[in-house]
Amino acid sequence: MYSEENMKVCKFGGSSVKDALQIKKIVNIIKADEDRKVIVVSAPGRDEIHDEKITDHLLNLATNGEHFENQKLFISIDESKFAIIKKFEKLCDDLKIDKKFIVDYLKKDLENCKLKGDERKAFFLSRGEHFNSKVITAYMNSVGLKTKLMLPEEFGFILSDCLTNGKVNSKTHENIQNAFTFKENEVYLVPGFYGVNEKNQIAVMSRGGSDLTGGELAYALDADIYENWTDTNGVYNVDPRVVSEAKVIPRLTFKELRLLSSKGFNVFHFNAMLNCKKSKIPINIRNTNNPVHEGTLILSERVPMEDLVGIAKLDNMASIHIQKDMLGEEIGFSAELLKIFGEFGINTYHYPTDKDDIAILVDQEDLKGKINNLRRQIEKRLKTNEVNVNYNISILTLVGIGLRQNSFAIVDAITALKEKNIPFEMFDMSPSKISFHIGVSQNVSDIALKTLKEELL
Template identity: 55%
Template sequence: MRRKIVCKFGGSSVENAIQIKKVKEIIKDNKNRKYIVVSAPGRDEKYNEKITDHLINIALKGQHLSKKRISTNDSKEAVIKKFSTLCNDLDISKEKIIPFLENDFKTTLKEKKKIAFLASRGEHYNAKIIAEYFNKSGINTQLVLPEDIGFILNDDYLDAKIIDKTYTNLEKLKTEDKICIMPGFYGVTQNGDVAILSRGGSDLTGGELAYSINASLYENWSDIDGVYEVDPRIIKDADVIPRLTFKEIRLLSTKGFNVFHFDAMINCKKRNIPINIRNTNRPSASGTIILNERVHTEDVVGIAKLDNMAYIYLEKDGLGEEIGFMEGLLSIFNKYQINTYFYPTDKDDIAVLLKKEDLTGNINNLRAEIEEKLSPDVIDVVYDLAILSMVGIGLKYNSYAIADAVTVLKDNNIDIEMLDQAPAKLSFHIGIAQHHADTALKLLYNKLILND
């Protein structure tokens, strides 16, 4: 049976004619790459804003980019110029794209429906251009639009979820012998209205397509070589991690590695479909493969860093045994739409980790409500915290890595504000003062990954 590979190309991979030609060569290089999902074409040249943000700005009549003094007309001009340039450089007739795009700008849709519709136009027209270009280049290509194939979402228009019927509809693509190009990020409701996934949703489109056709591999192409051991902007010698489990990438992604849309992995994991993160600009590099299982040769495979964090510390006799205390505490955070990360706890105290920015304008009301409803003996807020998260399946079999981490920080006079290990023992987390964050990351990288 022929292997079926789904490829998703991100915005930087399809932002201009040069990049799209690279995509064409990547597809030609492997005959099993039959299913292609594309994003909107990156950023414009004048304002260096993403095309999707320009489209949202048009929908919101200039409010979305008002702080950058980019008007509705500015955004319209930027979007039209981007697509006109693509058409010219790829020798595609602009008459097939620009008049329809300009007409879309005049949509009479209102509110969320309007935002979703216009936000989706980047992917929609980019897919049309790329499909046309492939066919002109002699690659037998079929454009598959979500509205035609039945990529059906619920009616939560700006953060929509896929409904089960979509998987049955996508299965129809299994027998297609052509290259199939589909725009990512959007689908349609059962009433036929356009709805969009969360930002980064083209990853999810690719993942759900891979699941539906039971692909042998899902390749996610962008402008990075893969998942690095640590942030390469801080440690330039950091290597790409060749293999990770779904659990490891999940832990790294939630702790500062913004590499991949997590929801895109869920169904691939269910069907044991590997995900390969690749670089469009270096297609010879093998990237990072994400698998259900791997054989580990190290304890810590990667270290993530969350900056500008804070925690709220509560102390009350017996809070760890008080039925409903945790539920009540988290309900307060939910009321203020504050996302919490994790909460080290004991019998008499708890610390809830969150982003510092989420406390802006909320802290006084939050504190008052916690005091009123939960009556803690002590409530304190610690700001300017960085969280370093060590991740690796090898940690399950070696707890001494925690001791090594604590020792190297102690030897370099870096105080630990918080220490926590997840129950599965696949990660542990150290909170330190923000101004020590980069230094601590380098120390922990040298000790736990390089074993220096």
């Protein structure tokens, strides 16, 4: 018998809800365990016909084609609109649910929207989750699974700061507790990724934000576990798209997953574990296409059997190298430098420093259209001798709580690269001592990753 004590929050990502076949699989998963009471769904992901996610087509529409143009993908706004409408029509047809009610509203939202700027962007971005949740709720009820749709704008999933990169407001937790009462024996279905601000305008979180919705629900409702269903058997020790011999990691700590996902393991949003970590709610990453696999379990602690558990790779990084005699002796130099990056809205990753030099690692996408002004500001305000930018760097991040006891894996990593004659651009150990970073040129990053995996994992 279901008891609220054992309640599970399940998030199904875009790959798990991309078409009717996948939606039927998730319904079987939900039916297989009556504790799966709160279900979060994403917008349809990439499928066999479309290489782009529905969310990207929506963003393309909202930005008048700029989104794909920037990626040198020539998909017009008409093509995006056609792809979105066709996707939802086909979902309804294949699942045998009333299409009129969903597709008419979708068309109305896309065609009659009078919003401008970020308001328009956030509204369009949210439509994939909004309409997919309606489709899935209708289908679940049609197959006898009593399901209640819980829309963020109705129960109050409040986001603050910015309409296109909202942060969860603490009022959200109280609103969730008030709305999700579990009085009726029904499953709650929630669209991920979006919410509303205090003025009731639609806002979205950062990309991949449905993971965040699941994390917030699990935390507010004190779930027994947060199951995150995707299209791989769990978290692999290296990106399985780069290294085919990658293996699933059975157990990880919250901290290990956070370090790995912020440095390239994009299987789980790096902020989605924060509240679960606080309340010690385990997260289980599992495969919708292979539900018998136990997946990866994320916990507060684990017994470290090995020094390293995973190696992440982050491409398209740039290093901004700044030289000035005695900068290391100038009080406030680094603070002012980081402030300048902040003013340009550029996130900074690592900053190896020395007496007369400092390098700042950034995502090179963030420098687009800004680098000349940024350089001018640094030179003017900090009176630097030289500012040089080195593009196309990859950061390899090696993570494992066992490194605290045995940091010699670092030596093995460097030796392995030396034996393959792979030079490195940067090296840095994190203060927590459970990760270190090696920067290499992007053209050797795949081979560097394979080498490190073979020698160390």
